[in-house]
Amino acid sequence: MKAAYHPRQAERLATLRAYGILDTPREADFDDIVLLASKICRTPIAVVNLIDADRQWFKAEVGLGARETPLETSICSHVILDQDFTMIEDTHTDPRTADNELCAPNNGLRFYPGALLKADNGLPIGTLCVLDNKPNTLDEGQILALKVLARRVMRELDLRRSLRTQIILRDEMDHRVKNSLATVSGAVRLYKAEARKTGDADAAFDAIQRQLDAVAAVHQAIYTSETDERLDLNNYMSSLTGHLSNSLQGNLTVTSSAPSLSVPPKIANTIGLVANEFAANTVKHGSLQTSGSGINYDLAFGNGELTLTCSNNVPEHLADPGKIHQGIGARIMRTSVEQFGGVLVQKGGANGFELVARIPFGAELQS
Missing domain, CATH: 3.30.450.40 (GAF domain)
Structure with a gap:
């Protein structure tokens, strides 16, 4: 039977x-x-x-x-x-x-x-x-x-x-670290070339530090996520803003809001890069007040698009705010966003600055 x-x-x-x-x-x-x-x-x-x-x-x-x-x-x-x-x-x-x-x-x-x-x-x-x-x-x-x-x-x-699981996790970790180091290495080459032209080595080192902070935030979010292939966007932004709050000089508060959306690490890396560069430019070009100065990051998802809105309430030094984001950092931001078919829009004025990154986030990127 x-x-x-x-x-x-x-x-x-x-x-x-x-x-x-x-x-x-x-x-x-x-x-x-x-x-x-x-x-x-x-x-x-x-x-x-x-x-x-x-x-x-x-x-x-x-x-x-x-x-x-x-x-x-x-x-x-x-x-x-x-x-x-x-x-x-x-x-x-x-x-x-x-x-x-x-x-x-x-x-x-x-x-x-x-x-x-x-x-x-x-x-x-x-x-x-x-x-x-x-x-x-x-x-x-x-x-x-x-x-x-x-x-x-x-x-x-x-x-x-x-043992097999540990080997798989080790290989996955090695792969992610290798990719992250490759990203940082590419940024170092670009910042090095920019420093040779401008003579501002300190700015290049600061930019590299920001890139490392963004990568660290990505890895922290991956390690606390339920799957190694995705990370929670809200957790990631909380980690990233924590890094920025601890590293930025001046009387700046850093806040963020984001949906609990599962995204691939490459998307998070781009968001982190844009957020870091926006913070750096706020400090570099803004007229920081003694109190009440702040940066806010707002992430929203809808209509197949992920939108990051970076804003501050810091008046700008320059008469033409559009020139503020024309350096090497701006080019890296734009290239990073455009690799997904996205766009970067910036506008500013006497009372603050806003930068919006729109990234298509359809089924092909969610899988």
Whole structure:
């Protein structure tokens, strides 16, 4: 009799495959466990058996000489629907196995005890089982040993999954750091060239520091997000404004508002770059008051567009405010926004300055 599907079959299969163990080579750690189970239970066969969608696959076995068999002949596919431990003393008398072609012959599989392999979410992914070609039974000590060895199998599987996850996270972190350093490196080259023309090395170093702060804010938001591929825009802006509040000179307050929108790091990097350059120009060109001077960043999303509005209440020194944002920082801002097909608009006056960055944010960028 073929076993019914587990009531949470799709989730169970996803749990099994998350271990990345199917179709992997034999390993001594698991081979030792089945050998020990066979010796303790005094049976010729012992198996670490994982129940896939249409097969049972053996991570380790002794006495079988196979790596997988169809589910139609699987005893374990019945057992994963049962309790943590199941013992069939004679398969000929159990309705689940009486008509199983592997059990039906007199010299077939007549004896089956199995302990479930359960993931940390409580779902069974297989069994550690032993088998004999004659009816048999296990004593309490043997049953306990089989349960303990099953838990040992799960610890080995959990360890391998954790190590694989750590490797993936390390590779992802290395990739992100490499990209961030490449961004900073490109900015350094541009600021260096500008400093040679203007002779203002301090301004170049300040700009590089702002770029590093923006990158740091991105990474902080990534590490606290639920996924490494996206970050929450509201959390990111809170982090960024915190950096700016601590680093800006003068009596400036920095505030921000942003939706709790999930965005890719490359979008956040652009927003951070624009915000940092706007803050730097406010300090450089503005007539800072003794109190009440402030910068505000307002982010909004609508009609497939992300809009960052940077504003201050700081009067400008220059007669033509449009010239304020024509330096290297302005070119970097514009290039960064335009890479997404966006636009940068600036306007100013005697009482303050406003800069608006509009970035298309459709399905292709949200994915």
